[in-house]
Amino acid sequence: MNEVRVGRVMENMKARGLSQMIISSPSDIFFLTGRLIFPGERLLALYLNQNGSHRIYINNLFTVPEDLGVEKVRFSDSDDCLSLLYGGIDHTAPLGIDRNFPARFLLPLVDRQAASGYVLASDCVGAVRSCKDEEERARMREASRINDASMAEFFAGIRPGITEQTLAESMEKIYRSHGAQGYSFEPLVAFGKNAADGHHAPDDTPLREGDCVLIDVGCRRDGYCSDMTRTFFFRSASARAKQIYETVRSANEAAEAMIKPGVRFCDIDAAARDIIVKAGYGENFTHRLGHSIGLEVHEGEDVSGSNRNTVRPGMTFSIEPGIYLEGEVGVRIEDLVLVTETGCEVLNHYSKDLTIVP
Amino acid sequence: MNEVRVGRVMENMKARGLSQMIISSPSDIFFLTGRLIFPGERLLALYLNQNGSHRIYINNLFTVPEDLGVEKVRFSDSDDCLSLLYGGIDHTAPLGIDRNFPARFLLPLVDRQAASGYVLASDCVGAVRSCKDEEERARMREASRINDASMAEFFAGIRPGITEQTLAESMEKIYRSHGAQGYSFEPLVAFGKNAADGHHAPDDTPLREGDCVLIDVGCRRDGYCSDMTRTFFFRSASARAKQIYETVRSANEAAEAMIKPGVRFCDIDAAARDIIVKAGYGENFTHRLGHSIGLEVHEGEDVSGSNRNTVRPGMTFSIEPGIYLEGEVGVRIEDLVLVTETGCEVLNHYSKDLTIVP
Numbered sequence: 001m002n003e004v005r006v007g008r009v010m011e012n013m014k015a016r017g018l019s020q021m022i023i024s025s026p027s028d029i030f031f032l033t034g035r036l037i038f039p040g041e042r043l044l045a046l047y048l049n050q051n052g053s054h055r056i057y058i059n060n061l062f063t064v065p066e067d068l069g070v071e072k073v074r075f076s077d078s079d080d081c082l083s084l085l086y087g088g089i090d091h092t093a094p095l096g097i098d099r100n101f102p103a104r105f106l107l108p109l110v111d112r113q114a115a116s117g118y119v120l121a122s123d124c125v126g127a128v129r130s131c132k133d134e135e136e137r138a139r140m141r142e143a144s145r146i147n148d149a150s151m152a153e154f155f156a157g158i159r160p161g162i163t164e165q166t167l168a169e170s171m172e173k174i175y176r177s178h179g180a181q182g183y184s185f186e187p188l189v190a191f192g193k194n195a196a197d198g199h200h201a202p203d204d205t206p207l208r209e210g211d212c213v214l215i216d217v218g219c220r221r222d223g224y225c226s227d228m229t230r231t232f233f234f235r236s237a238s239a240r241a242k243q244i245y246e247t248v249r250s251a252n253e254a255a256e257a258m259i260k261p262g263v264r265f266c267d268i269d270a271a272a273r274d275i276i277v278k279a280g281y282g283e284n285f286t287h288r289l290g291h292s293i294g295l296e297v298h299e300g301e302d303v304s305g306s307n308r309n310t311v312r313p314g315m316t317f318s319i320e321p322g323i324y325l326e327g328e329v330g331v332r333i334e335d336l337v338l339v340t341e342t343g344c345e346v347l348n349h350y351s352k353d354l355t356i357v358p
Numbered sequence: 359m360n361e362v363r364v365g366r367v368m369e370n371m372k373a374r375g376l377s378q379m380i381i382s383s384p385s386d387i388f389f390l391t392g393r394l395i396f397p398g399e400r401l402l403a404l405y406l407n408q409n410g411s412h413r414i415y416i417n418n419l420f421t422v423p424e425d426l427g428v429e430k431v432r433f434s435d436s437d438d439c440l441s442l443l444y445g446g447i448d449h450t451a452p453l454g455i456d457r458n459f460p461a462r463f464l465l466p467l468v469d470r471q472a473a474s475g476y477v478l479a480s481d482c483v484g485a486v487r488s489c490k491d492e493e494e495r496a497r498m499r500e501a502s503r504i505n506d507a508s509m510a511e512f513f514a515g516i517r518p519g520i521t522e523q524t525l526a527e528s529m530e531k532i533y534r535s536h537g538a539q540g541y542s543f544e545p546l547v548a549f550g551k552n553a554a555d556g557h558h559a560p561d562d563t564p565l566r567e568g569d570c571v572l573i574d575v576g577c578r579r580d581g582y583c584s585d586m587t588r589t590f591f592f593r594s595a596s597a598r599a600k601q602i603y604e605t606v607r608s609a610n611e612a613a614e615a616m617i618k619p620g621v622r623f624c625d626i627d628a629a630a631r632d633i634i635v636k637a638g639y640g641e642n643f644t645h646r647l648g649h650s651i652g653l654e655v656h657e658g659e660d661v662s663g664s665n666r667n668t669v670r671p672g673m674t675f676s677i678e679p680g681i682y683l684e685g686e687v688g689v690r691i692e693d694l695v696l697v698t699e700t701g702c703e704v705l706n707h708y709s710k711d712l713t714i715v716p
Contacts, residue, residue, distance in 0.1 A: 040656060041656055060644065061556045061557065061644070061645060062556070062557055063555055063556065063557075076644075077645065077646050077660070077662060077664075078646075078662065078663055078664045097461045097465065098461060099460060099461055099462035100460045100461065100462070101460065101461040102457060102458045102459065102460060102461075103455045103456060103457055103458065103459040103460075103461075103464050103476075103478060104457035104458070104478055104480075106461050106464060106465075107455065107464075107476055107477075107478050108478075110468075110476075118461075118465055118468075119465075120461060120462060120465055120466075122462075165534075169530060169531065169534075172527060173527065176523075176527075197421055198419045198420070198421060199395075199419065199420055199421075286418060286419065286434075287419055287435065288435050288436075298398060298399055302435070304435060304436060305436055306435075306436045
């Protein structure tokens with residue numbers, strides 16, 4: 001285990017009065033142990049205790065020959081793994097619980113009174129994860145560098161009649177050629193009115209003149225994620241589409257310009273939202289401004305009107321304002337930013353100039 | 359909503375003394391409403407009540423214009439969606455809970471005493487899902503037909519020096535050309551000793567003479583999943599590898615031959631396992647024999663030594679015995695089967711003959 005990180009988690013637990021907790025999110029376990037395991041429906045749990053009796057519960061299906069610096073409790077599909085986990089818990093103290101711990105594991109523990117109480121405690125890990133250390137910052141930069149370089153090739157693939165699906169399918173190979181180890185999420189490619197549907201999946205819609213081309217993509221490198229959106233236009237753009245584009249770009253840039261330690265997330269959201277509202281499209285900006293990112297595409301805190309926390313050095317999150325006109329057009333421009341000691345570093349450098357593909 | 363299916367779920371709830379339950383698994387919600395939504399970290403919940411006051415809680419981010427036959431409760435990221443959900447629950451009665459419902463939603467409901475008790479109740483849906491109706495059987499056949507046809511092309515791609523990664527990357531396009539709508543899970547391609555590692559991910563390992571080539575793949579069509587494994591050998595196979603192959607094949611065929619309504623899952627597992635144990639490889643068959651499959655790759659009941667339930671017409675599951683020699687070789691042969699009124703239909707028809715790629 002990474003003793004520095006585990007130490008910080010233990011401090012956070014202590015501050016919340018927790019002597020013990022269960023961590024089950026694969027990315028949290030990776031962050032602390034260096035080992036990424038996706039257990040599917042099986043139990044995977046890292047148990048931490050202030051008395052130092054840490055243990056990790058791993059199904060035998062997952063071969064982990066290396067020393068993780070923590071006692072391994074192994075079990076098979078035919079074993080009663082919940083009894084094993086129950087047996088290791090201090091029944092007299094409250095138990096911190098991972099926010100993603102599923103009911104199929106949690107309810108049996110509660111029924112057996114495994115602990116004196118149950119407290120959502122993922123923030124104890126999340127607060128450590130949210131401020132990236134130097135090694136992590138370098139990895140975030142690298143993942144976004146690959147995203148920038150790949151976007152140039154995705155752009156080059158925009159041609160008459162190509163379908164969203166075909167463009168999306170071309171991406172994995174391009175990413176890998178630039179050093180990515182896979183997607184951070186399935187590529188979102190949307191043409192024309194499809195771009196106004198927040199969670200449209202690429203389909204066989206062909207590209208037509210006047211369409212916007214929204215590309216929201218990210219890759220993964222050494223565990224860390226990138227995430228960027230650019231919106232182009234094919235052959236022409238209506239006056240309204242251009243106005244929307246410039247509004248979104250202004251919102252994106254205004255938000256990025258104000259980011260520095262001590263600024264509140266809600267004020268960053270407001271800086272972008274105000275511009276869109278003033279342009280008359282407030283109703284068409286239907287989501288939060290952004291989300292934290294790192295080992296997971298969505299992690300930690302939102303950049304939204306309801307988050308009054310302030311940003312701190314090392315935080316990485318997206319700035320992604322958008323305007324969506326149902327049945328017509330959708331524009332979103334997204335960068336990742338890294339909060340520095342004095343301001344912010346925008347991790348994406350791909351041009352945001354209004355671009356009409358010839 | 360599909361009233362027949364909802365009606366069966368309600369009967370199952372009644373039998374368990376439940377007047378209300380929360381369903382959150384996307385595939386359960388798809389099964390009942392026909393609408394597939396992956397909410398990520400956001401709340402998505404279908405609330406069923408015996409009094410007919412069903413509701414579905416959906417974030418505004420997901421555009422669902424169509425009538426789902428159930429009241430929609432919409433909310434935004436800035437809304438307190440858990441209070442909305444809490445407000446709709448009968449606080450005086452026990453509440454059925456989805457097995458995957460995460461602690462971040464469950465614990466706040468428990469803390470607020472949303473119900474008089476909490477009971478894992480996904481089985482109420484699972485029991486309905488497990489026995490496929492005619493429409494579902496046709497879809498399961500079609501997904502496996504595509505898997506068979508695609509396997510022939512994957513096989514044709516096996517050539518000297520190709521890496522696991524490159525072979526795996528070729529698959530999506532092949533699947534789509536046969537009518538698949540994506541993977542049911544990321545393809546598992548493992549050469550030589552990598553095949554002995556239960557959860558090896560395709561990497562840049564090149565193919566070498568004498569390697570086994572384990573291909574465990576599946577696609578999705580109209581929501582339903584296929585899943586098949588074949589193991590080939592490249593240019594040569596050791597006598598031991600051949601013996602292992604024939605042992606696994608015998609185990610696979612012995613299990614498939616005995617499947618009919620009324621047979622216990624554990625006895626199917628034993629039929630395959632006995633053959634492998636008698637051949638001296640019992641310790642090297644490290645997992646259950648199979649898993650149920652349908653809208654999800656892994657759903658419902660296991661085919662394992664600890665499952666004493668009997669199989670019923672309409673059930674679909676995998677039969678996938680394997681023998682793994684660490685550092686040397688891994689062989690697995692997997693088909694999907696559909697239990698019929700009188701026996702079983704093997705959904706995969708791709709050859710299981712020992713095949714040495716020239």
